[in-house]
Amino acid sequence: MPRARRLVRQGDAIYRAGDALHNLYLLRSGSVKIRATNPAGLEQITAFPVAGAVLGLDAIETGTHTSDAIALEDSLVCILPFCDLMRNCRQDFIAAQQFNRLISHDINESRDLLMALGCMTTEERVAHFLIRISERMTANGYSPREFILKMTRQDIASHLGMKVETVCRVLARLQDAALVRVHRRQLQIRNIDALRKISSG
Structure with a gap:
């Protein structure tokens, strides 16, 4: 066709x-x-x-x-x-x-979002979100550990059912814990195993 x-x-x-x-x-x-x-x-x-x-x-x-x-x-x-x-x-x-x-x-995508909104803490939601992006990057042949977030923090907050300030605080905590490095929309996952552990609760 x-x-x-x-x-x-x-x-x-x-x-x-x-x-x-x-x-x-x-x-x-x-x-x-x-x-x-x-x-x-x-x-x-x-x-x-x-x-x-x-x-x-x-x-x-x-x-x-x-x-x-x-x-x-x-x-x-x-x-x-x-x-x-x-x-x-x-x-x-x-x-x-x-x-x-x-x-x-x-x-299944809709189910995963509902489970994230209903069952996960704010930190787990953000970690799960980043892991999902990492997996998609891998599937499309890109680096799973370094990528640019195309969406705004406000978009992420809306998607995860959070306030934008909370998204920023969680990202800052993950960075302080040396799990990620964030600069504007550039994100590097530094400890993907620890991030997966948080994501899975």
Whole structure:
């Protein structure tokens, strides 16, 4: 299936809440934040997809997107027309399996976030967040120990259900304990085993 590509500039939306479902989007490069807003107008960052992720699965149930997908940096997406994708799934068992795995992965990501918000201390949440980023870096062929945080501290706080001041304090404590080194958005994991231990409670 031919795939049209679209360059999304930093800060621009790939789709917004309320948009009708026409396409899913394969993130080829860059990074994105998924922002949901409840009826009271409160916002939460629910995910930070990176290269390889498929965006837009939130719209499958109702046919309408329930969140905004905002580029954290200039990002490239492949456009996957939803009708074509469903036709392929009906005709190709392997394609259907792959699509089901994508949905399962999305569900598991949501479950992990709920568990972090409901069961972890603030320090455990931040450690878990950094470990998850490290694992994604490894999967995409980058250094698991040194990377740039594309999101703001406010975005991280929103994602983890914390105040931004608390995120900054936890990062400072981890740095004081020689587990990480932080300079603006540059982060180095100095003791990944200790960070994993905190992450697992």
